[in-house]
Amino acid sequence: MKVVEVRGLVKVYEGPGKKHVRALDGVDLATARSECLVLLGPPGSGKTTLLRTIAGLESPTHGEVHLGGHLVNGLPPRIRRVGLVVPSYALYPHKTVRGNIEFPLKAEHTPRAMRERKARWAADLLGIPHLLGRRPGRLSVDERRRVALARALAREPAVLLLDEPLSGVDARLRAAARDELRSLQRRLGTAMICVTDDQAEAMGLGDRVAVLDAGRLRQVGTPQDLYDEPVDTFVATLIGTPPMNLVPRGDRLIGFRPEHLLPAEEIPPEGRVTMPLRIDRIEYLSGDRHVYGSVARIGQETRVIARLPATMTTPLAGGQTREFAVPGDRLRFFDAEYGNRTAPVRIGG
Amino acid sequence: MIRVAADTAPDARRRGGPADREGLLTWVFLLPSVVYLTALVVLPLALAVALALSGVTATAPAYRFTGAGEFASALGEGAFWRALGDTLLFTAVSTVLVVLCGQVLAHVLLARFRGRWLVRPLVLLPWTTPAALSATSWRWLLDSADSPAGWLTRALGVPDGAWHTRPAVAMGAVVAVHVWRLTPLAAVVMAAGLTAIPRDVRDAARVDGAGAARRALEVTLPLALPSIAVAALVTAVLTCADVTVVAVLTHGGPGGATQTLATLAYTRGAEGGALGQGAAIAVLLLPLPLAGATGLFRVVRRRAER
Numbered sequence: 001m002k003v004v005e006v007r008g009l010v011k012v013y014e015g016p017g018k019k020h021v022r023a024l025d026g027v028d029l030a031t032a033r034s035e036c037l038v039l040l041g042p043p044g045s046g047k048t049t050l051l052r053t054i055a056g057l058e059s060p061t062h063g064e065v066h067l068g069g070h071l072v073n074g075l076p077p078r079i080r081r082v083g084l085v086v087p088s089y090a091l092y093p094h095k096t097v098r099g100n101i102e103f104p105l106k107a108e109h110t111p112r113a114m115r116e117r118k119a120r121w122a123a124d125l126l127g128i129p130h131l132l133g134r135r136p137g138r139l140s141v142d143e144r145r146r147v148a149l150a151r152a153l154a155r156e157p158a159v160l161l162l163d164e165p166l167s168g169v170d171a172r173l174r175a176a177a178r179d180e181l182r183s184l185q186r187r188l189g190t191a192m193i194c195v196t197d198d199q200a201e202a203m204g205l206g207d208r209v210a211v212l213d214a215g216r217l218r219q220v221g222t223p224q225d226l227y228d229e230p231v232d233t234f235v236a237t238l239i240g241t242p243p244m245n246l247v248p249r250g251d252r253l254i255g256f257r258p259e260h261l262l263p264a265e266e267i268p269p270e271g272r273v274t275m276p277l278r279i280d281r282i283e284y285l286s287g288d289r290h291v292y293g294s295v296a297r298i299g300q301e302t303r304v305i306a307r308l309p310a311t312m313t314t315p316l317a318g319g320q321t322r323e324f325a326v327p328g329d330r331l332r333f334f335d336a337e338y339g340n341r342t343a344p345v346r347i348g349g
Numbered sequence: 350m351i352r353v354a355a356d357t358a359p360d361a362r363r364r365g366g367p368a369d370r371e372g373l374l375t376w377v378f379l380l381p382s383v384v385y386l387t388a389l390v391v392l393p394l395a396l397a398v399a400l401a402l403s404g405v406t407a408t409a410p411a412y413r414f415t416g417a418g419e420f421a422s423a424l425g426e427g428a429f430w431r432a433l434g435d436t437l438l439f440t441a442v443s444t445v446l447v448v449l450c451g452q453v454l455a456h457v458l459l460a461r462f463r464g465r466w467l468v469r470p471l472v473l474l475p476w477t478t479p480a481a482l483s484a485t486s487w488r489w490l491l492d493s494a495d496s497p498a499g500w501l502t503r504a505l506g507v508p509d510g511a512w513h514t515r516p517a518v519a520m521g522a523v524v525a526v527h528v529w530r531l532t533p534l535a536a537v538v539m540a541a542g543l544t545a546i547p548r549d550v551r552d553a554a555r556v557d558g559a560g561a562a563r564r565a566l567e568v569t570l571p572l573a574l575p576s577i578a579v580a581a582l583v584t585a586v587l588t589c590a591d592v593t594v595v596a597v598l599t600h601g602g603p604g605g606a607t608q609t610l611a612t613l614a615y616t617r618g619a620e621g622g623a624l625g626q627g628a629a630i631a632v633l634l635l636p637l638p639l640a641g642a643t644g645l646f647r648v649v650r651r652r653a654e655r
Binding site for chain 1: 568
């Protein structure tokens with residue numbers, strides 16, 4: 001059974017000057033039990049609107065929202081039993097951490113003893129039992145994030161909706177926080193929908209990732225699907241650091257990932273496509289070498305990036321022109337005008 | 350290279366202008382408020398205390414020091430204690446009603462509905478109208494036989510007219526006009542407090558499953574409390590020191606039933622010519638708003654610190 005399912009969701013806002021903004025433009029999406037689905041997209045792509053619509057804070061202009069198989073359009077947020085964490089964490093500043101965590105339970109008229117037990121359980125889960133007596137004003141950003149998560153989890157919601165759950169976390173701790181969030185979710189088996197504009201976070205966190213742009217879904221799939229088989233140039237260039245290289249050739253764009261563009265001698269000759277790379281400069285990043293330069297011959301001369309793994313010690317220097325190559329099965333082809341995926345074309349060499 | 354270094358080095362020979370001297374600037378910026386406070390708060394207050402310590406009257410304006418004589422005679426008077434009681438009652442009832450009505454009006458001010466461009470200025474009208482003018486209008490409304498109030502009371506079978514001959518009704522009328530006049534100010538203050546509550550927090554309460562009553566009592570009210578306290582304080586101070594409404598509407602009557610300390614001081618000092626006695630009563634009124642103000646600010650600050 002689908003924990004959350006949206007069908008044909010459209011949300012139109014009336015902006016200033018009677019201008020209509022389609023924040024969501026026909027979104028179909030479903031998430032299964034104990035799955036982590038990440039909504040990825042640039043700012044303004046409708047991710048947060050989708051999350052708030054599922055929570056019931058926004059009502060859709062068209063389309064249906066189903067929770068646990070029930071149509072919940074028009075039902076107020078309080079009977080939807082979802083857990084929501086927003087970027088500001090929205091803690092009640094006048095209540096203690098305990099008061100914050102217990103608030104959803106109190107709203108459900110949970111008996112006091114049960115309430116205390118559940119609050120304790122949620123606090124233990126997030127490692128904050130020592131903070132129960134404090135007020136949010138005296139907590140660090142990371143502690144506030146934990147309190148917000150504990151509050152969302154306390155009444156064991158069917159789905160946990162997280163809007164930029166790691167945005168406030170210090171960059172150095174983000175990977176650890178992501179890992180903790182994931183293992184927490186696995187342990188509880190709660191379905192989770194996360195919103196982020198950071199592709200690395202989306203790829204690391206999600207069982208599946210849904211890419212949104214201008215209120216429309218571009219692609220939904222596992223991180224590997226999205227990375228290896230992007231359906232269009234938007235997804236291809238959104239995901240991956242550095243992003244996929246795109247070389248124009250006639251009415252097509254030839255796409256290949258930086259890590260597949262390597263010195264020609266490193267790639268077995270059968271099926272490879274070679275091209276001369278004029279090297280501008282080289283960055284040395286976490287052991288890998290990122291080679292900036294431009295390629296010719298396979299299409300229009302285009303600036304590209306090649307990423308050589310630390311294990312590859314081929315001497316390279318700026319100003320050189322070297323023969324590079326990409327394995328033929330690593331090439332992706334897109335329509336130059338619309339950006340959608342097309343059938344492969346033969347490239348000589 | 351060397352020349353560049355020399356050019357960017359601090360120029361030790363040049364001193365900063367007057368604008369660079371922070372000590373001087375502090376005094377320049379503070380001066381206007383120091384002058385203002387001295388001229389318009391400290392001096393009048395000192396003058397009032399000096400007057401209160403003298404027996405000066407309009408007919409004998411020469412200053413003669415009489416010590417605490419005027420204070421003693423005021424404190425020994427039944428009218429003073431009665432006025433004090435009336436002031437407390439009048440202030441407390443008005444403040445509670447103003448805060449309640451103001452809270453409702455604050456939500457009206459914030460609500461989005463058609464024609465709110467018309468309603469918003471209308472809401473503020475009672476406060477922006479000069480008190481003397483509005484009190485006069487109210488007096489007509491309540492007094493004249495052809496007024497809506499007169500018609501209404503007759504329709505309800507209440508004996509005609511003469512509302513200001515009955516103490517409780519007269520007091521009610523004074524309170525009503527005060528509430529009508531001060532509610533818009535309190536509403537604006539409290540509306541500002543309500544908009545300061547983060548939308549995220551109100552959304553969180555909805556998602557957390559709280560119904561309208563729980564959201565109002567456990568989320569909105571505690572977070573709006575500082576602005577409610579400020580609105581209550583301002584109302585209380587403006588109410589207990591007000592002369593105009595009582596003076597125009599009832600002139601303290603019937604039989605001193607609506608006489609507050611402020612109107613008593615005014616009647617004795619300005620109208621009766623007993624300047625010293627009026628000043629003494631006014632000075633004795635001072636601790637009331639002062640105590641209220643310090644108490645409220647202490648509560649608000651303690652909440653903010655937590």
